[in-house]
Amino acid sequence: MGGVCSITVFSCDAFLSRFLDCTVRKAKYLSELEDNLVALQIELQKLIETRNDMMRRVLIAEQQQMKRMDQVQGWLSRVQDVEIEVGELLQLKYQEVDKYSCIGGYCSKNCKSRYEYGEKVIKMLKVAATLKVEGDFNEVAERLPEDPVDERPIEQAIVGLESTFDKVWRCLGEESVGIIGLYGMGGVGKTTLLTQINNKFLNTENDFDVVIWVVASKDLRIERIQEKIGKRIGLSEDYLRSESFEEKASKIFKIMSKKKFVLLLDDIWERVDLNKVGVPTPNPKMASKIVFTTRIFDVCGFMDAHRNFKVTCLTYEDSWKLFQSKVGKETLDSHPDILELAETVVNECAGLPLALITIGRAMANKKTPEEWSYAIQVLRRSASEFARMGKEVYPLLKFSYDSLSNDTLRSCLLYCALFPEDYNIFKRDLIDYWIGEGFLDEYDNWAAQNKGYYIIGVLLDACLLEKKDDDYVKMHDVIRDMALWIACDIEKEKENFLVHAGEGLTEAKTIIEWEGIKRLSLMENKISHLSNAPRCPQLQTLFLNRNKLGSIRNDFFEFMPSLRVLNLSHNCYLWSLPTGISALVSLQCLDVSGTDIKLLPIELKALKNLKCLNLEYTLFLNRIPQNLISNFPRLHVLRMFSCGYLSQTAEFLVEELRYLENLNVLSITLKSFCALRRFLDSEKLQCCTQSLSLEDFDNSEALNVLSLAxxxxxxxxNIYSCAHLEELAINNAEQAKVIRQNHGFHHLRMIHIESCFKFRDLTWLIFAPKLEIIHISSCQEVEEIISVAKLSAVEGLVSRNLKPFAKLQYLTLEYLRNLRIICQKILFFQDLKEARISNCPKLKKLAFISESVRDCKIFVNGEERGREIAAAGGQSH
Incomplete structure (x- = not known):
């Protein structure tokens, strides 16, 4: 039987030991309960402190657009649960510890409940301690994946920029265009346009991985640009702080080379070396894009832009829309007269959005005509005094002025403010005045002229001047106001302008004290006489042109010892200069063009410092004292084109010109073959001649074109009233070849031929590739402009690549009674803007290809016939 069942033998000692351990442990739960509760409270407090420290780190990270880690959030949740459970345990403390206790606590009526309570306390004590240890996180948050586009605030939809926006947006879809430049003057809306482009990516389907916006600003720091790009593509601040510029560039390049990105750079003032920053150059393979804004057109070239767009001022219609939105309908409708006054204010802003917005806001609550009338007066008199203009508009525009590289550029810009609002400034005259002022003193001969044109180019590129055409520039009204603000207020001690140009003044005496003024402009007024002799010892520039001056008192210039530039031009009632002009010993530029003066006073000899003398279109000038012109040893510029209607330019004058060693710019009228031959004998005079007028030749000779070339x-x-001049002849193909090889007539832009009765053709014009204006009138024997027969004679040598009239913009043919055709060959006039044909009864064909003159205005005998001619393939009857 003993093999069938076995008896388990329990060890009495082991059982007893386990029983005693359990009993002791339970007894310990009971006996140390109060100590354990104290320890739990302490441990919980430590855990809460750890939790609070952790939360501060989390909140700081979240303010930096980071996301707390899941394990951190889990830990915080567990701490919260423990805090709740411990709170509940502590609420049961008095119930379990103080009630129903007997000696040592072992006789409690609810011993089991006390034991379970003590067990929970020990358990929570361990949990709290463990959680505290687990709360030691190195990182509490991580960066969120960047949104492809960050929406940027924009006040409203762009007004008047829609066309430019559409063009830029289309370029962003072109594979061949990687870099796009947006340029324009300050306050014109470039940043608004770029912001609109940025936000367009938010609601337009595209495959770009990231759109990055960086404001470069005038105080460009390439490290700052790198930092902004680095943050946008996910590099941590610690990394950007700790690594070298080159290491960061390498990292940025690696990341961005794998992305299709759009980089929007706002307000750059100089070239940003993006390769140095780490930005890959866009190419068709990666199809990324870079769009930047700048006030300086040259920057577009420096940035290797594939496409450039000028952001221009608004049209009047768009200006009115923008202005209305700022003023508000309630104000505009508050009085019947306000609407018309508001339109005047809009005109004063000249389409500049920044000015329209600023002035519109300022006028939003002005509901009486008197307030609006006063505002117009202030804007016209001194716009800087208008609310917010001197604080918001001009300082922003002044950044462009301050960014000019030297004081000469800044002085040349301010000088343009001497002209009236919206005035077309002749570049050539402007440079003459700059030479007289001494702005170009360090340059000699042609260098001074070239430097002047270079400066104009710089100011155009900086969008501080605007191009009217090849010969004229203008200054935007708000830029002009800013310039006057600088010259009259900000830099008054240095510049000190007084400008009352184009204000309708009838008397100069209405002007305040001239003393202390450095540059004074009274041009384009109605001043008829100068009765006082003002004391202005510091005056350097005086503009009195385009008035109604009939006489100037002899002592008027007596107290102007520093005057350097005197402009009296286009005073058609001015017949003489006062002998007292000899007091202007510092004068360097004298402009009397377009006046009716009859003679130059011998007293001009005192002007030893004269550098520029302009006598153009002085049609009644019939006497120049002998040796007067040669008495100006420093003369750089002499302009005598269409000078002297009643007498010829004497041969002795040509001789005098030979002795002017510093002469490098000459325009002249010659009235005899003898004078012309003497003139052509001088290589120096030929070299410096920019304009030539041949008038009233009274003998019969043929003039070799080679000599003019x-x-x-x-x-x-100009060839005018040379009734006996037989022709301008090209004698043979070899002469034509010389003209071609030496680039003869390469700079000729304007030709005016009138009353030359023996001319039959003007075939030599094929050698003038840059002709823009042709005016031929009253040449009775002209049968064709370009003779095919003469053209054939030289064609094999020189004319295969000639494109006659390729740059022609204006063509006038009138009173040519025998003209049959312009040319037997069909010509392309791709730049032609206007053609006027009148009193040419035999002309049946214009030789135009209709497609080449699609946008040209063509007038035949005063009637516009452009569409008919285009439709008829060039036929005219």
Whole structure:
């Protein structure tokens, strides 16, 4: 039987030991309960402190657009649960510890409940201690994946920029366009346009991985640009702080090379070396894009932009829309007269959005006509005094002025403010005045002229001047106001302008004290006489042109010892200069063009410092004292084109010109073959001649074109009333070849031929590739402009690549009774803007290809016939 069942033998000692351990442990739960509760409270407090420290780190990270880690959030949740459970345990403390206790606590009526309570306390004590240890996190948050586009605030939809926006947006879809430049003057809306482009990516389907916005600003720091790009593509601040510039560039390049990105750079003032920053150059393979804004057109070239767009001022219609939105309908409707006054204010802003917005806001609550009238007066008199203009508009525009690289550029810009609002400034005259002012003193001969044109180019590129055409520039009204603010207020001690140009003044005496003024402009008024002799010892510039001056008192210039530039031009009632002009011993530029003066006073000899003398279109000038012109040893510029209607330019004058060693710019009228021959004998005079007028030749000779072609800088040629001049002849193909090889007539832009009765054709014009204006009138024997027969004679040598009239913009043919055709060959006039044909009864064909003159205005005998001619393939009857 013993093999069938076995008996388990329990160890009495082991059982007893386990029983005693359990009993002791339970007894310990009971006996140390109060100590354990104290320890739990302490441990909980430590855990809460750890939790609070952790939360501060989390909140700081979240303020930096980071996301707390899941394990951190789990830990915080567990701490919260423990805090709740411990709170509940502590609420039961008095119930379990103080009630129903007997000696040592072992006789409690609810011993089991006390034991379970003590067990929970020990358990929570361990949990709290463990959680505290687990709360030691190195990182509490991580960066969120960046949104492809960050929406940027924009006040409203762009007004008047829609067309430019559409063009730029289309370029962003072109594979061949990687870099796009947006340029324009300050306050014109470039940043608004770029912001609209940024936000367009938010609601337009595209495959770009990231759109990055960086404001470069005037105080460009390439490290700052790198930092902004680095943050946008996910590099941590610690990394950006700790690594070298080159290491960060390498990291940025690696990341961005794998992305299709759009980089929007706002307000750059100089080239940003993006390769140095780490930005890959866009190419068709990666199809990324870079769009930047700048006030300086040259920057577009420096940035290797594939496409450039000028952001221009608004049209009047768009200006009115923008202004209305700022003023508000309630104000505009508050009085019947306000609407018309508001339109005047809009005109004063000249389409500049920044000015329209600023002034519109300022006028939003002005509901009486008197307030609006006063506002117009302030804007016209001194716009800087208008609310917010001197604080919000001009300082922003002044950044462009301050960014000019030297004081000469800044002085040349301010000088343009001497002209009236919206005035077309002749570049050539402007440079003459700059030479007289001494702005170009460090340059000699042609260098001074070239430097002047270079400066104009810089100011155009900086969007501080606007191009009217090849010869004229203008200054935006708000830029002009800013310039006057600088010259009259900000830099008054240095510049000190007084400008009352185009204000309708009838008397100069209405002007306040001239003393202390450095530059004074009274041009384009109605001043008829100068009765006082003002004391202005510091005056350097005086503009009195385009008035109604009939006489100037002899002592008027007596107290102007520092005057350097005197402009009296286009005073058609001015017949003489006062002998007292000899007091202007510092004068360097004298402009009397377009006046009716009859003679130059011998007292001009005192003007030893004269550098520029302009006598153009002085049609009644019939006497120049002998040796007067040669008495100006420093003369750089002499302009005598269409000078002297009643007498010829004497041969002795040509001789005098030979002795002017510093002469490098000349325009002149010659009235005899003898004078012309003497003139052509001088290589120096030929070289410096820019405009030549041949008038009233009374003998019969043929003029060899080759002699005129040697004037390499000739830009304008008049041949007037040379009734016996037989022709301008190209004698043989070899002469034609010489003209071609030496770039003869390469600079000729304007030709005016009138009353030359023996001319039959003007075939030599094929050698003038840059002709823009042709005016031929009253040449009775002209049968064709370009003779095919003469053209054939030289075609094999020189004319295969000639494109006659390729740059022609204006063509006038009138009173040519025998003209049959312009040319037997069909010509392309791709730049032609206007053609006027009148009193040419035999002309049946214009030789135009209709497609080449699609946008040209063509007038035949005063009637516009452009569409008919285009439709008829060039036929005219």
């Amino acid at each position: 040697e004037m390499k800088h000739l830009g304008a040629l």
